[in-house]
Amino acid sequence: MRICVVGAGGWGTALAVVLAKCGHQIVLWGHDPENVEKIKKEKENKKYLPGVHLPDSVVVTSDMEEAVDDAEFVFLVVPVQYMRNVLQDFKAYHRDTPVVCCSKGLERETLLFPSGVIREILGDVEVSVLSGPSHAEEVGMGVPTAVV
Template identity: 45%
Template sequence: MSATYETISVVGAGAWGTALAQVAAKAGRKVTLWAREADVVESINIAHENSTFLPGIALSPEIRATSDLAAAASADAILMVTPAQHLRATLAQLAPHVARGTPVVLCAKGVEQGTNALLTEVLAEAMPDALPAVLSGPSFAAEVARGLPTAVTLACEDETVAEALAHAIGLPAFRPYYSSDLIGAEVGGAVKNVLAIACGIVEGKQFGASARAALTTRGFAELTRLGLALGARMETLAGLSGLGDLVLTCNSPQSRNMSLGLALGQGRSLAEIMGERNSVSEGVHSATAVVALARKYDIEMPIAEAVADIVTSRLNVDEAIASLLARPFRAEA
């Protein structure tokens, strides 16, 4: 482990970005947190609280918030936590200010609409001189910010960099396990958001715990098929950033994606649900892109397809459920 990362910038001050800034500050790093909203910057710098996206949690006074993207660029490592569909535009603004070879850790989860690109591909195109890394795993922002324990995957093709980053932001209660499997680390997070909507629908329809467990398991089979086709390693897909994140997100209404699915299952409209939220449910935006990727590689993903059909209004919830339950019987493997 040769490199050290003493200054960390977090780009994106939603709940997850704020939680990661809190982790890095507790780990002893000098932290800059970029927010687009002036009121969020003021709240963090003066009240030491993100009252908009993470209310009620006292933040380290060592976190310095800014709305100046260029100021956030001058750090030893950058954590990118902007929503997946806004990543390319934010990277394009940031790129002229970032030193060549700076580790850029992708912490959002999704697949870009339109291009169907993984976020590492977006980073390679928008900021080709950056050193790409991915952080993903079972981690609700409020729990992490409060210091409750969890473990995540931190991946970089140069595993010595992954190890150094893990030491830079790791804490006894926030345990990054490092890996060199970038694709495996990001595929799990992108697909599980889509599957969590399906699990929420099962909960909203009151189909029971057995149905949710079965759907989670078959969803993991879909995630695995796509991940392996894209070049991921099985041990990564079965690890924290794959199975671990899937189990968390598909079993708690605290998940933005599961809670959205739950409301859909209860009969509410997508427009109504989305209109009430100031946070992003990535599964809604990634569903069609995940399905397009699956078709490109001739991978069967019926649960993800059902979610995509629902969020694009091609089918209603009951029609999508009926379509899944009418599928022919087949061998499990």
């Protein structure tokens, strides 16, 4: 399955690693082209998830169109305060692909949950939520955890 992970912070990188190890084709999108190039070169996100190696099958990009193209699922893993801006860019390439929201919290100005922000920007899209008491570094290293 081809999965796009939008957000190359610690949690997004950890999810990309786990999903790739399960045999999925992963494209990891990051907003910072300089950090994306470092991740590509080093096969590790030293800025946000040091010590966790990215499988060779993970493609890393800062090009949203490349990231979203042909994705069967999109995991949205960006801080809620930046979600609206990221979704504005994402919207141009999104084609009714189901979105799995992996962000926690409320948008400061509107007090909307992340799923509310997603629906406000993308409309009536299928949204699931992945959340739970886990730490990116442990998930990335394969430590058992529980999320729902």
